[in-house]
Amino acid sequence: MSTDPSGGDIYDELDSSVTRTDAKFRHLFAEAGLEVVRSESQTGFPKGLGL
Numbered sequence: 724m725s726t727d728p729s730g731g732d733i734y735d736e737l738d739s740s741v742t743r744t745d746a747k748f749r750h751l752f753a754e755a756g757l758e759v760v761r762s763e764s765q766t767g768f769p770k771g772l773g774l
Contacts, residue, residue, distance in 0.1 A: 724748075
């Protein structure tokens with residue numbers, strides 16, 4: 724998930740990936756007619772990564 728303070732997408736020039744906020748993902752899913760039925764936070768990341 725994107726941690727951009729302004730809620731923007733984060734583009735990675737090296738691998739052309741896009742990181743989006745939870746709200747943006749949910750909006751895209753809703754536009755596609757999909758429903759989120761379950762979600763959970765992933766834990767265990769090293770503190771130094773700021774995730």
